[in-house]
Amino acid sequence: xxxxxxxxxxxxxxxxxGMEAIRGxxxxxxxxxxxxxxxxxxxxxxxLLFMFNGMLRPDSGMLLFDNRPLAYDRDSLRExxxxxxxxxxxxxxxxxxxxxxxxxAYGPVNLGLPDDRVRAAVEAALGAVGLAGFDRRPPHQLSxxxxxxxxxxxxxxxxxxxLVLDEPTNALDPAGSEDIMELLxxxxxxxxxxxxxTHDVELAYPWADRVILLRGGEILREDSPEVAFGDAGLVRKxxxxxxxxxxxxxxxxxRGLSLAGRRPRTVLELVQAVEQATRKAGVRPPCxxxxxxxxxxxxxxxxxxxxxxHDGISIGAMGTRAKQRAATEGLPLDxxxxxxxxxxxxxxxxxxxxxxxxxxxxxxxxxxxxLFREESGADIGVRRLGEA
Amino acid sequence: xxxxxxEDIAQSNGLREVNPYLxxxxxxGAILLCLLSTSWVAPLAIALLLSLGVLLLARVEPRTYAKLxxxxxxxxxxxVLVILLxxxxxxxxxxxxxxxxxxxxxxxxxxxxxxxxxxxxIGGMSALIFLAVTTPMTDLFLVMRQCRLPExxxxxxxxxxxxxxxxxxxxxxxxQAQRMRLGYSSFGESVRSLSTLCGSVFIxxxxxxxxxxxxxxxxxxxxxxAMLGRIQPVEARPLLAVTAFLAVSAAIVALTGDVTAMQxxx
Numbered sequence: 001x002x003x004x005x006x007x008x009x010x011x012x013x014x015x016x017x018g019m020e021a022i023r024g025x026x027x028x029x030x031x032x033x034x035x036x037x038x039x040x041x042x043x044x045x046x047x048l049l050f051m052f053n054g055m056l057r058p059d060s061g062m063l064l065f066d067n068r069p070l071a072y073d074r075d076s077l078r079e080x081x082x083x084x085x086x087x088x089x090x091x092x093x094x095x096x097x098x099x100x101x102x103x104x105a106y107g108p109v110n111l112g113l114p115d116d117r118v119r120a121a122v123e124a125a126l127g128a129v130g131l132a133g134f135d136r137r138p139p140h141q142l143s144x145x146x147x148x149x150x151x152x153x154x155x156x157x158x159x160x161x162x163l164v165l166d167e168p169t170n171a172l173d174p175a176g177s178e179d180i181m182e183l184l185x186x187x188x189x190x191x192x193x194x195x196x197x198t199h200d201v202e203l204a205y206p207w208a209d210r211v212i213l214l215r216g217g218e219i220l221r222e223d224s225p226e227v228a229f230g231d232a233g234l235v236r237k238x239x240x241x242x243x244x245x246x247x248x249x250x251x252x253x254x255r256g257l258s259l260a261g262r263r264p265r266t267v268l269e270l271v272q273a274v275e276q277a278t279r280k281a282g283v284r285p286p287c288x289x290x291x292x293x294x295x296x297x298x299x300x301x302x303x304x305x306x307x308x309x310h311d312g313i314s315i316g317a318m319g320t321r322a323k324q325r326a327a328t329e330g331l332p333l334d335x336x337x338x339x340x341x342x343x344x345x346x347x348x349x350x351x352x353x354x355x356x357x358x359x360x361x362x363x364x365x366x367x368x369x370x371l372f373r374e375e376s377g378a379d380i381g382v383r384r385l386g387e388a
Numbered sequence: 389x390x391x392x393x394x395e396d397i398a399q400s401n402g403l404r405e406v407n408p409y410l411x412x413x414x415x416x417g418a419i420l421l422c423l424l425s426t427s428w429v430a431p432l433a434i435a436l437l438l439s440l441g442v443l444l445l446a447r448v449e450p451r452t453y454a455k456l457x458x459x460x461x462x463x464x465x466x467x468v469l470v471i472l473l474x475x476x477x478x479x480x481x482x483x484x485x486x487x488x489x490x491x492x493x494x495x496x497x498x499x500x501x502x503x504x505x506x507x508x509x510i511g512g513m514s515a516l517i518f519l520a521v522t523t524p525m526t527d528l529f530l531v532m533r534q535c536r537l538p539e540x541x542x543x544x545x546x547x548x549x550x551x552x553x554x555x556x557x558x559x560x561x562x563x564q565a566q567r568m569r570l571g572y573s574s575f576g577e578s579v580r581s582l583s584t585l586c587g588s589v590f591i592x593x594x595x596x597x598x599x600x601x602x603x604x605x606x607x608x609x610x611x612x613x614a615m616l617g618r619i620q621p622v623e624a625r626p627l628l629a630v631t632a633f634l635a636v637s638a639a640i641v642a643l644t645g646d647v648t649a650m651q652x653x654x
Contacts, residue, residue, distance in 0.1 A: 053606060076609050088608045093599040093605075097613070098549045099526045110610040135618070138526055140553035154607065194389060 001031045004067065005193050006052065007163055011061035013047060022058065023217040027196060030164070034188055036225075037197040039214035040239035042120055045087070045166070045197040048214070052164050052195070053084040059071040065163075073130035078347070082111060085155030087165040091147035092139075100126070100142075100150050101135040109159040111191070125157040129183060130320035145176035165189065165196045169203060178337035179323075180309045186319055189360070205229055205243040206338075213238050226263035231279050245270055271348070272376060287378050288352040290343045292365050294383035295325040296358050306385060310354070316343055318357040318365070326356055339369050349378040354385075394456075398524040401448040407622045410630045414438075415519035417634045421641050422511035429644040430501040431511030434637050438514040441633075446522045455516050464509040472502040473641040500648045525549055530619050543613040547600075551593070559585070632645045 003371035006029040013022040020074055021044045039045050050056040051063060054070055054077045063070045065080060088094040097103035100235055104125050108118040113147065126132050129149040139147060148168070156161065168184070171176035182193050182201065199205050204211055204225065211228045213220040217237045221228045226231045229235055235242050240249075245264055257277050257311050264270035291313075293303065307313070326333050334353075337343045343353040363383065369382045398404075403411065418438060422431040444449050475498035483493035526549075532542055562585055566572065571581035 026481060055602065078610070081606060081608050088603065088606075092554055093596070094603045096547070096550065096603060096607075098529065098546050102546075106613075107607045110608045112610065121535075138399060139396070139550070140557075141396065158608065194654070215461075216458060369412065388626050 002032060004028045005031045005065065006195070007064040007067075008051075008357060009062045009064070011048070011051065011058045011059050011063065014058060021217050022051075024061070025214075025219055026061075027212055027219065027222055029163075029193060031193055032187075032188065032191065033193055034184070034209045035193075035195045035208060036211045038199065038201065038204050038211050038240065039197075040199055040230075043044045043214045044217040045199075045214060047217075049164050049166050049195075049197055050087070052162070053086045054080050054375075055086075070257070076215030078111075082107075082158045083160050083163060084162045085150075085158060087151050087155055087163070087168065089166040089170055091144070091151040093153065094151040095139045095147060098133065098138055098154075099135065100137050100139065103139065104153045104157050105152060107154060111158065113284035120317070121157045122153075125153040127270055127318070128156055128187070128321070129153045135202070143176075144171050145173070145179065146177075148172065148180060149183075152180075156187075160192070162195060162315055165194070167198055168196050169198070169200060175336070177203065182318075183320060183335050189364075194256055195311070199240065201229065201235075201240050201243050205245070206215075215239070224376070226265060230263060249273075266338065266341050266343055271345060273347075285350045287380045288346055288347040288350050289381040289383055290365070290369060291352065291354045291383050291385055293354060293356050294358060294360050294362050295322050295356050298385055307331075307354075314343070314346055314351065314353040316353060316355050317384075318355060318361055321358050322356040332358075340365055344369065344372055344380060390418075393519050395410070395525055397452065397521050398449060399526075401522050402445055403441075403522040404524070405620055406474050406522070406524050406626045407620045408531050410622060411519060411523045412528075412531060414441075414630045414633055415515045418515035418518070418637065419512050421634075421637050422508045422515070423506070424599075425511075425557050425641045426643070427644040427647040428507035429643075429647050430637065430641040431507040433640045434511045435507075435514040437633060438518045440492050442514075442518055442521060446518075453521075454515070456521075460508070460513050464506060464513075468502050468506045468509075471505055472498055473596050474498075475501050476537065503648075527619075533648065536621075541611070546613060551596070552598075554596055555589060558596075562588050 004331070008028070011022050011025045014020045025048065029145065037045050037048065038202060044368070047056065052065075054072060057072055065084065070080060080104065094297065095103050096106055099197065101122060103353050104122045108121045113121065117145055121303065122131075126134065129151060129152050131149050134142075134150075135363075140149060142150065152163075152165075163184070165184070168180050168333050182197070185207075188194050194209075194381070196204075206225075208225050211225050212222045213228055213234065220238055221234055225243075229240075229243050229246055232242055245267070249259065249270060251265055257274070259273040259277055261269070261273055264273060293306075295303075307315075313333040314337035315326070317326045317332055317333050318339045322337060325331075339355055343355055346353045357365065366382050369380055372378070373380055418434050434546060439453070442453055443450055446622055460613060472494065473492040476493070476495065478495065478497070480493040480495050483491065485491045529542065529546055529549075532545070533539075568579045570577070572578045587635075
């Protein structure tokens with residue numbers, strides 16, 4: 001049973017001289033969950049987020065963090081802000097110090113940690129976001145994606161339990177957005193709870209465990225993504241759009257294709273449903289194999305040797321360190337997000353692939369593929385590199 | 389209007405990894421020696437050595453380096469011209485009285501004085517440019533803190549440093565938007581555009597300041613500014629290079645002490 005980390009009870013907030021921005025909102029977030037707050041511009045998303053770390057105080061209603069009502073005295077707020085890491089929409093507004101290192105150290109220093117612990121926290125945070133070695137760079141020379149990572153590292157350095165990100169992929173290019181979202185997945189694996197606000201439906205749909213549709217300061221719907229976005233009328237009312245996958249799924253069903261199972265969250269799920277609906281019994285091409293390489297355990301020569309004997313294989317990288325390794329060795333990546341799914345899709349097509357990753361994520365790949373094998377009956381092999 | 393910033397050159401120059409104290413010692417030492425020198429030879433020699441350092445070791449583009457020199461040099465030349473014509477001396481080589489109360493003359497002394505001042509200026513400028521293009525501000529902050537500069541001053545300096553780039557960014561954007569709509573097509577238009585530019589940048593930086601306070605609060609501010617990162621270690625080769633540079637320069641200063649500009653001219 002997972003416990004509740006954040007709970008809102010009938011929150012209301014009115015800006016001075018303005019209309020009511022938040023009009024009676026209640027919801028809760030469980031530990032380890034990925035929640036997306038989705039709504040059009042001006043729905044009150046940022047206003048609501050600013051309440052989570054006490055930057056704004058609701059006019060009425062109550063917020064509970066870790067089952068305790070928020071207190072608004074100085075010390076409680078500091079403790080709250082340590083545990084609720086807030087990443088602003090515009091990283092330029094969040095980055096304070098003249099160098100990356102100093103900026104990430106800002107939080108820990110102000111918490112009064114001793115020097116050696118500050119150093120350790122900064123190093124760990126920069127490593128986690130893939131910016132090791134950026135210590136002395138000034139922020140104005142970084143790209144938007146890198147600035148976003150610095151802002152995130154600055155928050156991670158305080159080791160928060162809940163990460164709140166306001167429009168995390170705003171102003172990022174598609175690859176940069178994918179990187180950030182994957183980074184958030186990695187952080188969730190490390191036990192953080194992640195709460196984002198966005199108006200990007202395609203981004204929230206496959207990523208979130210749960211979505212909260214917000215409009216005009218009120219919650220329209222709070223449910224799993226395939227249910228919340230499945231209601232076309234509601235989605236239109238919220239000035240959003242139905243995710244492409246759901247749209248496609250619905251159109252296929254309207255054309256008489258009976259698709260089994262729940263509504264698809266990913267391309268893989270949709271492909272699988274379509275295949276099951278259209279395949280003649282017993283005919284299945286042989287599946288490809290997914291090779292997994294732990295880049296920390298495999299040397300440069302070993303990897304290069306392996307690749308030269310598997311010419312033309314598709315390569316995917318999972319996780320920040322694996323991507324860095326691929327970049328330093330000049331390996332062309334075919335996939336850098338949703339890697340496991342894409343490799344399973346390849347395997348279903350009878351093609352093999354290689355996943356570069358680190359540590360615990362190797363087991364994660366094996367688990368995910370085993371689960372898929374069980375569900376679908378497709379015989380996809382997973383082999384660790386270096387094993388006979 | 390918006391060229392490469394000095395700070396950006398410094399952030400990526402070839403001597404970036406050298407300990408900032410060494411670079412500071414080279415630059416300050418050079419300025420001191422230029423002032424001590426009584427001959428025009430030594431400052432020029434120092435300028436030559438430092439320029440070679442900037443071009444070959446720091447690998448700054450020669451064009452960029454030349455441009456950095458031109459602006460201050462034009463000021464220097466004007467002041468040297470005044471010294472040249474106004475300084476008195478015995479036995480003028482050339483004289484002209486255009487007005488009853490104004491006499492311009494060239495003398496041995498004035499030529500010598502002007503040459504020395506010009507040489508010192510060039511030497512000093514090359515030392516400052518050397519420091520500016522090899523040592524980014526972010527490294528100098530470390531030095532300032534270790535030199536016990538008051539924390540408040542330093543914190544303020546660091547925030548200003550960060551704000552400069554944000555405000556500059558906004559300035560560039562607004563300026564370009566104005567130019568695209570012909571905001572600087574005539575003199576009157578330019579005056580008006582410039583004033584709105586200043587106004588909007590001021591308002592923008594005001595908001596940025598409020599955001600800064602909010603950001604600091606959200607990040608558990610307790611009024612402490614971040615600790616400083618690591619400083620580059622002193623390595624043997626740069627240490628030797630700086631020592632050798634200062635020693636050679638000092639020797640030149642000592643040996644050329646009585647060489648003057650008009651030597652050999654009867």
